[in-house]
Amino acid sequence: MHTVLTRGNATVAYSLSVLACLTFCCFLSTVFLDYRTDANISTVRVLVKNVPDYGASREKHDLGFVTFDLETNLTSIFNWNVKQLFLYLTAEYQSPTNQLNQVVLWDKIILRGQNAVLDFKNMNTKYYFWDDGNGLKDNRNVSLYLSWNIIPNAGLLPSVQATGRHLFKFPAEYASNI
């Protein structure tokens, strides 16, 4: 502490140590919070088509067409350690070839400060609902659920699943109009 430079160095180093400590306190204050919330999802229109999958094998695979309603209030999730939410809607089902299929149909980013009260009607999916075979036609048990990643200032990057889940079934016939 005998020169300006050593005192400056000590001040900067101690400030950064305190900053790290405060960041850790911020992390500790939010790490045990329960980020689960209810989400109401329902399907409006459900079709399945059998079309060539040029993105993969060029063989004819099942392609689902789903429009959905989504209603949820995520305002309570935001706190001082949440910068943004990454929402994604997953369809989960079992097919003859796979025990578990999970397809992400839609996603959305909500920044802190933006409106987190969501009420979407008759939404189209953002991504194709491809099956890797013919597992969608006449599938009686497909579930849709909403999940979100929490992007924090400091700490863990949890993936949280909403409590609501919507079950629907695909029709037994392919839609003729492509």
Added chain:
Amino acid sequence: MLDIQTHMDFVGQAKAERWSRLIITVFGVIGLIYGAVVQQFSQTVYVLGVGFLLSALITIPPWPIYRRNPMKWQKPVLTDQKTKDPKTKDQKTKTSDSSDEKEKKKKK
């Protein structure tokens, strides 16, 4: 010439370090509480930044208040002339050396 003192005495150095730690810690705690209340971590960082600036202003420059306890040096011991003589000789040789060097530079 102006006689500007730029040192801190030992007591002053200890005082400066203690104040710097205290100011930054207090501002950090205030910032944490304020940030938690308004739920904005950026506010916490800004408050800590204010603490850093204040601490830097108060404790980094060698202010006169850190020079209030000067060292008590021993009184200089009087030495006899024999010891002084070689010093003067040394100085002379040094000056001659430096003049030699200057001459060499000129030659170059």
